[in-house]
Amino acid sequence: MKRVVITGAGTINALGHSVADTMEAMREARCGIGPLKLRDVERLSIQIGGQVRGFEAEGRYNRQQISLYDRFTQFTLAAAKEAIDQAGITFSGEDAAKSGVVLGTAGGGVSTWDDNYRSVYEGGKNRVHPFVVPKLMNNAAASHVSMEHNLKGPSFTVSTACASSNHAMAQAFQMVRTGMAPVMVTGGSESMLCFGGVKAWEGLRVMSKDACRPFSANRNGMVQGEGAGVFVFEEYEHARARSAEVLCEVAGFAMSSDASDIVMPSKNGAARAMAGALQDARINAEDVGYINAHGTGTAANDKTECAAVADVFGPHADRLMISSTKSMHGHLIGGTGAVELLACIMALRDGVIAPTIGYQEPDPECALDVVPNEARDASVDVVLSNAFAFGGMNAVIALRRI
Amino acid sequence: MSILDKVIGIIAEQALLETSDVTENSTLEELGIDSLGLIECIFAIEEAFDITVPFNANEPTKGDFDISNVKAITGGIERLIAEKTG
Incomplete structure (x- = not known):
C-alpha cells in the first residue's frame, strides 16, 4: 500500500475564488450566504443561498468553451487549474497515461436543464442548442479537466447526492494507494442555484429562510451553496521525487x-x-x-x-x-x-x-x-x-x- | 364537500386507510403518517385549497400551523383560506 498526499488545492465558492481567500474567510468567520440573485427569485419561498459572486464566464472562457461549459464545469475548471498550478505538475508520458480525474456532483448541469426546459416548455421553442447534452451531462466537468490537463487514466463522475465529493475523493485515494495511478485529480462541484434547482429543494421543507445555524438549538434548516473544490492526490514518493510541497496526508x-x-x-x-x-x-x-x-x-x-x-x-x-x-x-x-x-x-x-x-x-x-x-x-x-x-x-x- | 371532508380524504389516501377510519380527533401519528408522509399531506393540502402552508420540517411544532390532529389542521386551513380571501 502506498501513502497518498495532497499536493494541490483549488476552489471557488461563496467565500472566495481561491483557497487563500476561502481560508481567510473561514478564519475570519465570514458568512458567504446572502439574498439570491437569479431569474424569477420572487416566485421562490427560499430566497437566500451561498452564491458565487463576481464570477463571469465571459473573459475566462471563449465563446466556444462557454457553449460547452455549464456553470458547474466552469467552477470545476477554475478550481482544477488552481490545484494543478499549486502542485506544479504537468502530465506527460506514463504519468499522463495512468493519472485521471474522479469528481463528484449531484446534479451536473442543472442550470442547462433549467434554461432549456424553460425555452421549450415556457418559451414554446422547438429547437435547442446542439450542445445541450454534452453541456449538462454529469461527467462533463471531469471530461473537460481531463482534456485541459492531459489526464488519460481512469476518469469518471460519482453521484451520491450530498456525499458525492467524499465518495469521489475516497475512490481517487484508493486508486493512488493501490498503485493504480500515481496522481489523481479529485473533488467535486455543484451549481444548483437556479430557479428549478432551488424550487426542487423547497418542496422538502427542510430549507431555512434566514440562515444556516448548525448545532444551534434555534436552527431551522439548510441553505444551498454552489462552487467547486479540486485537489491533487499524489503518491508520496512521487511527490517527494519532484520536491512538491505537501499539504497533508490522506x-x-x-x-x-x-x-x-x-x-x-x-x-x-x-x-x-x-x-x-x-x-x-x-x-x-x-x-x-x-x-x-x-x-x-x-x-x-x-x-x-x-x-x-x-x-x-x-x-x-x-x-x-x-x-x-x-x-x-x-x-x-x-x-x-x-x-x-x-x-x-x-x-x-x-x-x-x-x-x-x-x-x-x-x-x-x-x-x-x-x-x-x-x-x-x-x-x-x-x-x-x-x-x-x-x-x-x-x-x-x-x-x-x- | 366540506373542508373537513377534503382533509380527511387527503389524509386517508396518504395513510392508505378508508375515510371512515379517519376522524376529527385522529392524530397523524396514530394514523401511521411519518415525516415524509406529513410533507406529502401538506403538499396535497396546498394544491387542493390553493394556499401556502407555513411549515418547516425542522421545527414542526413551532409554526403557526397546528398539525396536532385532523381538526387542528382543518382549522388552520380555514384560517389560511380566510386570510387569502380577506
Missing part, C-alpha cells in the same frame, strides 16, 4: 449505507462510516482532534451526527472539536465535501480550526465543542471529514498532518 476512508430511509439519516450508518475510516487509517479515536461535520443545520442531521460522534468517540467526543463550515459557504450538495476538505487542510497545516458560525443557543442534543462563531488556533494531527447523503450513503475521509 490516511484512510470508509463508506457505509444506512439501508433504511431515503431521506432520514441513521446514527448507525454515520457511526459505522466514521469508525471504518479510523480503522482503515489505523488511527486511534483519541488521536482525532477535529471533525469537519456534515452539519447541515437540519434537525434530523445535526442530532443524528452528534449522537454518532458520541458513539464512536466515547469520552473523547467531549475533547475533540467539530464544526460545520456550511454555516459560511452553504451546502454545496455534491460539491460540499470537496470545499469542506479545505477546512481540514487548514486545521492540519495551519493549526486553525474553522468555526461554526450563526451559533446562538446550545442544544443539549448537540452538546459537543462545535467551535462556535470564532475560528480557533489549535494543533491537531488527525482530522475526519464527514458526508452523509440522502439515500443513506455515507463517506468519511481521514487526513493526517505531515
